[in-house]
Amino acid sequence: MSDVAALKDLVYKYNSLKLEIGKVIIGQNEAIDHVLLSILCGGHSLLIGVPGLAKTLMVHTVAETLGLDFKRIQFTPDLMPSDILGSEILDETSHFKFIKGPIFSNIILADEINRTPPKTQAALLESMQERSVTVAGHHYKLEKPFFVLATQNPIEQEGTYPLPEAQLDRFMFSINLDYPSFEEEVNVVKSTTNDEKPTLQSLLSAEEICDFQHLIRRIPVADNVIEYAVKLVSKTRPNSEFSPEIVNNYIDWGAGPRASQNLILGAKANAAVNGKYSPDIEDVQKVAYSILKHRIVKNYKAEAEGITEKEIIKALF
Numbered sequence: 001m002s003d004v005a006a007l008k009d010l011v012y013k014y015n016s017l018k019l020e021i022g023k024v025i026i027g028q029n030e031a032i033d034h035v036l037l038s039i040l041c042g043g044h045s046l047l048i049g050v051p052g053l054a055k056t057l058m059v060h061t062v063a064e065t066l067g068l069d070f071k072r073i074q075f076t077p078d079l080m081p082s083d084i085l086g087s088e089i090l091d092e093t094s095h096f097k098f099i100k101g102p103i104f105s106n107i108i109l110a111d112e113i114n115r116t117p118p119k120t121q122a123a124l125l126e127s128m129q130e131r132s133v134t135v136a137g138h139h140y141k142l143e144k145p146f147f148v149l150a151t152q153n154p155i156e157q158e159g160t161y162p163l164p165e166a167q168l169d170r171f172m173f174s175i176n177l178d179y180p181s182f183e184e185e186v187n188v189v190k191s192t193t194n195d196e197k198p199t200l201q202s203l204l205s206a207e208e209i210c211d212f213q214h215l216i217r218r219i220p221v222a223d224n225v226i227e228y229a230v231k232l233v234s235k236t237r238p239n240s241e242f243s244p245e246i247v248n249n250y251i252d253w254g255a256g257p258r259a260s261q262n263l264i265l266g267a268k269a270n271a272a273v274n275g276k277y278s279p280d281i282e283d284v285q286k287v288a289y290s291i292l293k294h295r296i297v298k299n300y301k302a303e304a305e306g307i308t309e310k311e312i313i314k315a316l317f
Helices: 003-021 029-041 055-066 081-085 118-130 165-169 182-192 208-218 223-234 245-250 255-272 279-293 300-304 309-316
Strands: 045-048 070-072 088-091 096-100 107-111 131-136 138-141 147-153 173-174 251-253
Touching: 003 029, 003 055, 003 208, 003 255, 029 045, 029 055, 029 173, 029 208, 029 223, 029 255, 029 279, 045 055, 055 070, 055 107, 081 088, 081 118, 081 131, 096 138, 096 173, 118 131, 118 147, 118 165, 173 279, 208 255, 223 255, 223 279, 245 251, 245 300, 245 309, 255 279, 255 300, 279 309
Parallel strands: 045 147, 045 173, 070 107, 107 147
Antiparallel strands: 088 096, 131 138
């Protein structure tokens, strides 16, 4: 199949996926878009929202429609790295045998990831970047495709451990889930208080997802779009060549090179699902907020004056 035909197939499958997910998840269109874009780019996503906004249900529904192996890990203060990665046990022949943990799956739902200490959070670092794990000196490759979709509650801070910057940087997108509109909430209540359960179809295979990931990487990008993305990221770094006054005043640390890579990959994917053969600056801007907001660190002045990441990123455009 030619790349042009494959792109048309991607657009059709993407729209079919959204319709299928829409049978269960009402509203949250931008969040669904960004979760699917991150999967098509081979990236990970962090979903942030108050309880009851269907974060877990969204991940479960996406996994079901993609036909991928899915595991849910409930992060708690007593969770150990071996509970995620697996561990070696002594079998009846007195040999050590490795029992795989839930990380050996295509989609991992890391539920309330900030409820576990840094030692356990760090167990995900290698798997998210290298698609492999090391246990007791032995190296194990993870199956492709592999995604971590983590959830986080932004309001309940008691008994939580903030994610370190190195961990946050591994997430391609940080996605905020907002309250539904009045009409959406009416539809949610109608659809969830009856006895009917929608039947979901599996629309993609693991092999097709890997093929689409390679297709997106083959999409050409004009030099001016790459330069725009890199300049946008450079603007987030205080006292750099391009940084505006708002960044110099309110930001301690800006985004690193991984943000530039993700901006271009995200722009490629956004262009592809909209039937375009190459991304433009508008595609970069479409994904910029969710890619940059968890990679900039505000200072005390910004906190005191109530300056949000959204205001700062908007000023960069």
